[in-house]
Amino acid sequence: xxxxxxxxxxxxxxxxxxxxxxxxxxxxxxxxxxxxxxxxxxxxxxxxxxxxxxxxxxxxxxxxxxxxxxxxxxxxxxxxxxxxxxxxxxxxxxxxxxxxxxxxxxxxxxxxxxxxxxxxxxxxxxxxxxxxxxxxxxxxxxxxxxxxxxxxxxxxxxxxxxxxxxxxxxxxxxxxxxxxxxxxxxxxxxxxxxxxxxxxxxxxxxxxxxxxxxxxxxxxxxxxxxxxxxxxxxxxxxxxxxxxxxxxxxxxxxxxxxxxxxxxxxxxxxxxxxxxxxxxxxxxxxxxxxxxxxxxxxxxxxxxxxxxxxxxxxxxxxxxxxxxxxxxxxxxxxxxxxxxxxxxxxxxxxxxxxxxxxxxxxxxxxxxxxxxxxxxxxxxxxxxxxxxxxxxxxxxxxxxxxxxxxxxxxxxxxxxxxxxxxxx
Amino acid sequence: xxxxxxxxxxxxxxxxxxxxxxxxxxxxxxxxxxxxxxxxxxxxxxxxxxxxxxxxxxxxxxxxxxxxxxxxxxxxxxxxxxxxxxxxxxxxxxxxxxxxxxxxxxxxxxxxxxxxxxxxxxxxxxxxxxxxxxxxxxxxxxxxxxxxxxxxxxxxxxxxxxxxxxxxxxxxxxxxxxxxxxxxxxxxxxxxxxxxxxxxxxxxxxxxxxxxxxxxxxxxxxxxxxxxxxxxxxxxxxxxxxxxxxxxxxxxxxxxxxxxxxxxxxxxxxxxxxxxxxxxxxxxxxxxxxxxxxxxxxxxxxxxxxxxxxxxxxxxxxxxxxxxxxxxxxxxxxxxxxxxxxxxxxxxxxxxxxxxxxxxxxxxxxxxxxxxxxxxxxxxxxxxxxxxxxxxxxxxxxxxxxxxxxxxxxxxxxxxxxxxxxxx
Numbered sequence: 001x002x003x004x005x006x007x008x009x010x011x012x013x014x015x016x017x018x019x020x021x022x023x024x025x026x027x028x029x030x031x032x033x034x035x036x037x038x039x040x041x042x043x044x045x046x047x048x049x050x051x052x053x054x055x056x057x058x059x060x061x062x063x064x065x066x067x068x069x070x071x072x073x074x075x076x077x078x079x080x081x082x083x084x085x086x087x088x089x090x091x092x093x094x095x096x097x098x099x100x101x102x103x104x105x106x107x108x109x110x111x112x113x114x115x116x117x118x119x120x121x122x123x124x125x126x127x128x129x130x131x132x133x134x135x136x137x138x139x140x141x142x143x144x145x146x147x148x149x150x151x152x153x154x155x156x157x158x159x160x161x162x163x164x165x166x167x168x169x170x171x172x173x174x175x176x177x178x179x180x181x182x183x184x185x186x187x188x189x190x191x192x193x194x195x196x197x198x199x200x201x202x203x204x205x206x207x208x209x210x211x212x213x214x215x216x217x218x219x220x221x222x223x224x225x226x227x228x229x230x231x232x233x234x235x236x237x238x239x240x241x242x243x244x245x246x247x248x249x250x251x252x253x254x255x256x257x258x259x260x261x262x263x264x265x266x267x268x269x270x271x272x273x274x275x276x277x278x279x280x281x282x283x284x285x286x287x288x289x290x291x292x293x294x295x296x297x298x299x300x301x302x303x304x305x306x307x308x309x310x311x312x313x314x315x316x317x318x319x320x321x322x323x324x325x326x327x328x329x330x331x332x333x334x335x336x337x338x339x340x341x342x343x344x345x346x347x348x349x350x351x352x353x354x355x356x357x358x359x360x361x362x363x364x365x366x367x368x369x370x371x372x373x374x375x376x377x378x379x380x381x382x383x384x385x386x387x388x389x390x391x392x393x394x395x396x397x398x399x400x401x402x403x404x405x406x407x408x409x410x411x412x413x414x415x416x417x418x419x420x421x422x423x424x
Numbered sequence: 425x426x427x428x429x430x431x432x433x434x435x436x437x438x439x440x441x442x443x444x445x446x447x448x449x450x451x452x453x454x455x456x457x458x459x460x461x462x463x464x465x466x467x468x469x470x471x472x473x474x475x476x477x478x479x480x481x482x483x484x485x486x487x488x489x490x491x492x493x494x495x496x497x498x499x500x501x502x503x504x505x506x507x508x509x510x511x512x513x514x515x516x517x518x519x520x521x522x523x524x525x526x527x528x529x530x531x532x533x534x535x536x537x538x539x540x541x542x543x544x545x546x547x548x549x550x551x552x553x554x555x556x557x558x559x560x561x562x563x564x565x566x567x568x569x570x571x572x573x574x575x576x577x578x579x580x581x582x583x584x585x586x587x588x589x590x591x592x593x594x595x596x597x598x599x600x601x602x603x604x605x606x607x608x609x610x611x612x613x614x615x616x617x618x619x620x621x622x623x624x625x626x627x628x629x630x631x632x633x634x635x636x637x638x639x640x641x642x643x644x645x646x647x648x649x650x651x652x653x654x655x656x657x658x659x660x661x662x663x664x665x666x667x668x669x670x671x672x673x674x675x676x677x678x679x680x681x682x683x684x685x686x687x688x689x690x691x692x693x694x695x696x697x698x699x700x701x702x703x704x705x706x707x708x709x710x711x712x713x714x715x716x717x718x719x720x721x722x723x724x725x726x727x728x729x730x731x732x733x734x735x736x737x738x739x740x741x742x743x744x745x746x747x748x749x750x751x752x753x754x755x756x757x758x759x760x761x762x763x764x765x766x767x768x769x770x771x772x773x774x775x776x777x778x779x780x781x782x783x784x785x786x787x788x789x790x791x792x793x794x795x796x797x798x799x800x801x802x803x804x805x806x807x808x809x810x811x812x813x814x815x816x817x818x819x820x821x822x823x824x825x826x827x828x829x830x831x832x833x834x835x836x837x838x839x840x841x842x843x844x845x846x847x848x
Binding site: 027028030031032055056057058059061062063065066069096097098099101102103104105106107108109110111126152153154155176251254255256277278279280281282283284287302304305307308310311314315337 | 451452453454456457470479480481482483485486487489490493520521522523524525526527529530532533534562575576577578579662675678679680701702703704705706707708711726729731732734735738739762
C-alpha cells in the first residue's frame with residue numbers, strides 16, 4: 001500500500017542560547033539556535049515524517065512561512081511516487097516556476113525546501129524501517145544518481161561520470177559499514193572556542209573535551225588580532241602539539257585583510273581556516289587560498305547550492321568542503337555535493353552544531369565514507385555538545401566519534417516536551 | 425524637524441497576468457506579476473514612504489512575511505539619522521546578526537530588504553520634494569560613496585577609487601540632466617517577444633512598437649531550437665536589419681548546451697544573449713562568453729548582490745549588466761553595482777518589466793548617466809508595456825525613451841484602486 005501525504009504542521013522552535021554566549025562568533029554575537037520544523041502527516045495511522053531547517057533566531061518565522069508555501073505542494077502525493085526516482089522530490093520543491101523567482105535555490109526558500117525534502121526522506125526511511133544513511137547505502141549507483149539534479153552541473157560532472165565514481169566503491173561498502181559500527185566516524189568540536197568565552201573557560205572546555213577523546217578543536221577569530229593571538233596561544237598550549245587547531249573567521253574579512261590576518265596566525269599552524277570572507281566570493285576565496293598556501297581554506301556552511309560548490313571546487317577556492325545539511329536543498333542536493341567533492345578530490349567535513357545539525361550530518365558523513373569517497377583522510381564531521389536532549393534520537397558519541405544511528409529516519413524528531421516549551 | 429518612522433503596513437499585491445501569457449518564457453511559463461509592498465508611516469501627518477519588491481506570484485507571501493521581520497527594525501528611527509550617511513540604512517536592514525543567517529544578502533530576505541530600503545529612499549525624496557534620481561544627482565561624490573557598503577568589494581574597488589570615478593563627471597552633470605529632460609533615456613522592450621505569443625502576435629506587436637519608436641527588441645528562446653529559429657526569423661524580418669535583436673534564454677541551458685544553442689542562433693546577429701544558464705554560475709558564464717565571442721553575454725536580473733556582480737565583472741563573465749532594482753538590496757546596493765560597472769567599463773542595462781520595475785529603473789539609468797558612466801553607448805533600460813496604470817506616477821515614454829520623472833519619490837506608490845482590487 002502506498003503512503004499518501006495528507007497534511008502537515010509547521011513549528012517555529014527557538015532555544016534561548018544567547019543567554020550563555022554559546023555559539024558566539026565575530027559575525028554572530030548572540031544566536032538563539034532555532035529550527036523551522038515540519039511534520040508531514042499521512043494516511044497511515046501514526047506514520048509521520050519529520051524535517052527541520054536551522055536558523056539562529058530572528059528570521060526563523062520567515063522560514064516557517066516558506067515551509068507553508070512549499071509543504072502544501074506535497075498534499076495528496078504518495079511517498080512512493082516521489083521516491084521512485086528521488087530527484088522527483090527535489091524538482092517538485094525547487095522547481096515551482098513562480099516560487100523559484102524568490103530564490104532560485106537559495107536563501108529562505110531553499111532553507112525551507114531543505115526542511116520539507118528532509119522530512120520526506122525521514123518518512124521514507126521510517127517506512128523502510130531504516131536510518132536514512134542505510135537507505136542510501138542500500139541504493140545501487142543508478143538509484144543514487146537518480147536522486148541528484150544534474151542541472152547546471154554537466155560541464156563538470158555528468159550522470160555517467162557519477163555512476164563511475166560510485167561503482168569504484170560499491171563492492172566494499174559492507175566492510176566500511178562494519179568498521180563504522182565498531183569505531184564510529186571521527187568528529188571535531190567547536191564547543192571550546194566560542195568568541196564569547198573567557199580564556200579560563202576556553203582552557204577548561206578544551207581540557208574536558210580532550211579527556212573525552214577529541215583531537216581537533218576549532219576556535220573563533222576575527223574580532224581583534226591581539227585577542228586572537230592570545231586565544232590561539234592558550235588553545236594551542238592546552239590542546240598540545242599533536243592536536244589539530246581549526247580557525248574560523250565567520251566571514252568578517254575582506255580579501256586583502258584575510259590574507260594579512262591569516263599570515264599573522266600562521267605560526268599557530270591552523271589545520272584549516274574557515275570562512276575567511278563572504279560565502280558568495282568564489283574568486284575571493286581562490287585569491288586567499290593561493291596567497292596563504294599551504295594553509296587550507298574551508299567554507300560551505302553558507303554555500304547555498306550545488307552550483308556554488310561546483311565553482312568553489314573547480315576553481316581551487318576551497319580545500320575543505322563544509323556543506324550544510326539544510327542550507328543545501330536537503331538530502332538530494334547533499335548527495336550532489338558529495339559527488340562533486342569526490343570528482344575534485346576534496347574532503348567533506350560537514351557543518352554542524354546549532355540544533356539538529358549533528359543529528360543530520362552523522363548520516364551524511366557515513367554516506368560519504370561508505371558510498372562516495374571511501375576515505376576518512378582529512379575528514380571530520382563537526383560536533384557541538386548542546387541541545388541534543390530535545391530530539392528523540394540524539395547522536396551517540398564515543399571517544400569523540402559519531403556512532404552510526406540505529407533508529408529509523410533522519411534523527412531530528414523533536415520531543416513533545418521540547419515542542420511544548422520552545423515552539424511558538 | 426526630523427521625521428520619525430512610527431508604523432508600517434505590508435501588502436501582498438497580485439495581478440493575474442498568467443491569464444494572457446504576458447511574461448511567458450522558457451523558465452516562467454505563467455507568471456502572475458506581483459509586488460510585496462510596504463508603506464512606512466511617520467509622525468508627519470500624510471508623509472509616507474512607499475517601496476516594493478517584485479515577484480511572479482506564489483512566494484510573494486513569503487516576501488511579505490520578511491517585510492514584517494525587517495520593517496519593524498525601523499520603528500522609532502528618524503529618516504535623517506538613517507540618511508545622514510545612507511549606508512547606515514543599508515547596514516541596518518542587511519546586517520542584523522540573526523536575520524543575516526537566512527540570507528546573507530540573498531533570496532527572500534534581500535528582496536524584502538530592497539522593498540524597505542527603497543521605501544526609505546522614497547520617503548526621504550518626498551521630504552526633499554525631489555524624485556529619487558535628483559536626490560542622488562544632487563549628492564557630492566563623498567555623499568554618493570557614503571551610500572555604499574564596500575564590505576567584500578575592496579579587493580577590486582575602494583571608497584577612494586570610487587571617489588575618483590565619480591569626480592571625473594561631477595562638473596558636467598547639469599549638461600546631462602538638461603539632455604535627459606529634452607530627449608529622455610533610451611529603452612528596449614520585451615513586449616513583443618514572449619514565448620507564449622503566436623508568430624502573428626509577435627509580428628503585430630513588433631510592428632506596433634517599431635512605429636512607436638523602439639529599435640531594440642528582445643525575444644525569448646530556449647524551449648525548442650527549430651521554434652527559436654523560426655521566431656527569430658519572423659522578428660528579424662519585421663524589425664529590419666538596422667534594429668537590435670536581443671535573445672533571452674531565462675537560464676534553461678547547461679554550459680555545453682548554451683554554447684551549442686547560441687552558435688545556432690548566431691546568424692540572427694543577437695546584440696546580446698541573456699541568462700544562458702544558472703544565475704549563480706559565474707565560471708559557467710565566463711566559459712560561454714569565451715566560446716561565443718564576439719556575441720555578448722548579459723545577465724543580472726537574478727544576480728543577488730554586489731559580491732556576485734563583482735565576480736561576474738572581474739572574470740569577464742558578463743558584458744552587459746542587467747541589475748535588478750529590488751533583487752539587489754535597494755538603492756544603496758544599486759549604487760554599488762553602478763560603481764563596479766564603471767570600474768570595469770561594463771554597460772548597465774537594468775532589468776525591468778513586471779510591475780513597478782520600469783518605474784524604478786528610470787531613476788537608476790538617469791543616475792548612471794548623470795553621475796557614474798556619463799555614457800549612453802550600448803546602454804538601454806528595459807521597458808514593458810503593461811500594469812503602469814496601477815501606480816500614481818507611471819513612467820512617461822516618448823519615442824521609446826524614458827522621460828525623467830518629475831514627481832517626488834521613487835514612483836512606485838500604488839493607487840488606492842489597485843490596492844482595493846489586487847491586494848490580499
